[in-house]
Amino acid sequence: MIDLHMHSTCSDGQNKPEKLVEIAAAAGITTMALTDHDTINGLERASARASQLGIDFISGIEIGSQGGRELHILGYGVDCNDKGLKSFYEDNRIHRITRRDKFIELLNKLGIEITAEYIADVNDGKSTGRPHIARALVNLGYAESVDEAFKKYLQTPEFYSYDRPKPYYSISIEMIRNAGGVAVLAHPYTLGLDDMEFRLLLKKLVMSGLCGIECYYSRHTPEQIEYYRNIADEYGLIFTCGSDYHGPDVKPNILLGRGYKDSLIKANVPEYEIIERLKEKIG
Numbered sequence: 001m002i003d004l005h006m007h008s009t010c011s012d013g014q015n016k017p018e019k020l021v022e023i024a025a026a027a028g029i030t031t032m033a034l035t036d037h038d039t040i041n042g043l044e045r046a047s048a049r050a051s052q053l054g055i056d057f058i059s060g061i062e063i064g065s066q067g068g069r070e071l072h073i074l075g076y077g078v079d080c081n082d083k084g085l086k087s088f089y090e091d092n093r094i095h096r097i098t099r100r101d102k103f104i105e106l107l108n109k110l111g112i113e114i115t116a117e118y119i120a121d122v123n124d125g126k127s128t129g130r131p132h133i134a135r136a137l138v139n140l141g142y143a144e145s146v147d148e149a150f151k152k153y154l155q156t157p158e159f160y161s162y163d164r165p166k167p168y169y170s171i172s173i174e175m176i177r178n179a180g181g182v183a184v185l186a187h188p189y190t191l192g193l194d195d196m197e198f199r200l201l202l203k204k205l206v207m208s209g210l211c212g213i214e215c216y217y218s219r220h221t222p223e224q225i226e227y228y229r230n231i232a233d234e235y236g237l238i239f240t241c242g243s244d245y246h247g248p249d250v251k252p253n254i255l256l257g258r259g260y261k262d263s264l265i266k267a268n269v270p271e272y273e274i275i276e277r278l279k280e281k282i283g
């Protein structure tokens, strides 16, 4: 089984990079990529553990980007020590802290007693994402689940007005390419675009250097998989497969390699072709 999209504690996943690799090994994953949000910090640790456990490891990153919509761009085969990506992470870490503090103020005004220290406990004091705030809200009893915390507090207009600046997609693709990586559009269904809109955007992404589409994704329906596969073929793009595993406390219904309710098992993922073509592009 393969899985090319997952998160560790270096971003908003629940497990440390080493532990994540151990869970992957136990789940029967043979090729994996770690794709933390906006950071390559976990790659060396994960890669070392993967080689001990005999798992084929591909370095990765997922960059939250803008361009009309929120676009997530995956980068595969990036250099684990790339200076450009490291300095991007540093800038972004500061934006995330600023955002967290503004948001705490907002929650406090609503009568919710939450502090930066409390949220830091949830995420080991590292990069703060909305899922960390959501988990803190659940632990404090302000929401039943992470999902409810998102709906009640973290997907509101007030929150979005405090959101952090994100790079334009062309910049994200350029950063990935400069780090020696291959850029792939993550979970395209989240864009919510119709066929014409999607093609228009895809053309611009390809002109900026995009190489592939994450056609096999936990939340894609069989129809969506077929649709994105056809488009990938038409535009000469590669296709990839990922669960977007974050751990049971963050995304309870997503399993490594299997997706949502075994969606990736049912999809008969062409694993060999995916890995061969991706590695060919990485070079």
Ligand code: AMP
Residues within 6 Å of the ligand: 012, 037, 064, 128, 129, 130, 131, 146, 147, 150, 151, 250, 251
């Ligand atoms: P951020 O980049 O900090 O704004 O947070 C975005 C992250 O929140 C992404 O990793 C999403 O996967 C995650 N996310 C969005 N909605 C939900 C949800 N309802 N439950 C859990 N995680 C979510």
Ligand code: FE
Residues within 6 Å of the ligand: 007, 012, 013, 037, 131, 246
């Ligand atoms: Fe995430």
Ligand code: FE
Residues within 6 Å of the ligand: 062, 072, 186, 187
């Ligand atoms: Fe994403």
Ligand code: ZN
Residues within 6 Å of the ligand: 005, 006, 007, 035, 062, 244
């Ligand atoms: Zn992700």
